[in-house]
Amino acid sequence: MNNLGTDRRTRKRLATRQAISNVATRLFMERGFDQVTIDEIADAADVGRMTVFNHFPRKEDMFFDREQDGHDLAFEAIRSRAPGTSPVQALGVLAHQMIEEPSDAFPLFADTRTFVETAQASEPLKARARQMRDDFVRALAGVLADGVGRAADDPEAYLAAGLIAATWSIAFTRAHAELSATGNVEAAKGIFLGLIDRGVIGTHAALGGTPFSGAV
Template identity: 45%
Template sequence: MSENESGYGNAAELPLRERKKRATRQRISNVASALFRERGFEQVSVAEVARAAEVSTMTVFNYFPRKEDLFLDRIPEAVEVFSGAVRHRAPDETPLAALRRLALELLDRRHPLAGPDRGFPDFWEVVADSPALRARGREALEEIENALAESIAETAPDTLDPALTAALTVAAYRTVYVTTARRVFAGEPAESLVDDHRARVCAAFDALERALTPA
């Protein structure tokens, strides 16, 4: 998804073999992303990515089961990060509070999952030009929503409707993200929108709390 190293998990604490695997995965994704930006997603084959990354086609598919995942490479991270925030929250913290905290922490770190950054327009232009990538993006939202619903159901069984909570949370997060994205596409510097983005994240979670907290 970006040329930055994927951020889920603490890489420094991983065994050497796992660190090497992550480095290989990131290198393949970076090579693929550069080719897709240069020529378009549909015009680049997996075999070309493999040659440019100096690995076999089988190796590419070992790391990325689908071609689309070479570019949208943060999907597993998004699923893990958002569902993990619910699963590993403090005993006195609600799922929505944990997700709010996560959203603000990601924004403070300028993480790509938090909102558009300086490389955003180039990235999403590739997605916009590819029906396959757009379809994979929609599937990714469903994967995140399903993982969230499962984590809420398992760790907060008193939640009235875990599936509804997950669906509304994903929709709210996406709406805030898309609003900022449109402004970046219109030419506003991403960094100048951070405070407004933060305020809209908080407003979205305030609305979710009001809508989903039993009276």
């Protein structure tokens, strides 16, 4: 009974969190991030203000609620990569998979145009995106370093993580610039994958002579 009760509470908590996130996302997309207040989100989700903060300490967290899922996806791609594939190549393969077999969680360039334009219109969201990128680089460096038996603060692991993050960031933003300008989804996908592929080559070249350039 205790386990059943715990499971029920967990499901209820997760359902409440998702409901808040769904309401917040709808309001952000309709009106813009800066124009929506926490009280409005709480009212629309039929919960108290403190319930919102219990699930999302910051308003920005409701907008970027898939952040950890993205980290997990990248790290799993590295850890489960095929023999003979380097971590950098594994993330390149992941990019192609995300385009060729889009998931509901990360529908790149199919349903993300409004999301990106909303983020770019808000200074708090742009600041949070920069923080998220720094957090991702730090976490990715740790995963890469651990894979070759180095310390989490290894400088070359940070270089590898920084180059990977820069490649994905530039590929994503330039692809969305194309999408915003032309509405051409296929052209956006082509730009994204083209820049990812070039970034993989460039990152391997920069990491030559380190454990991160090979299939470790």
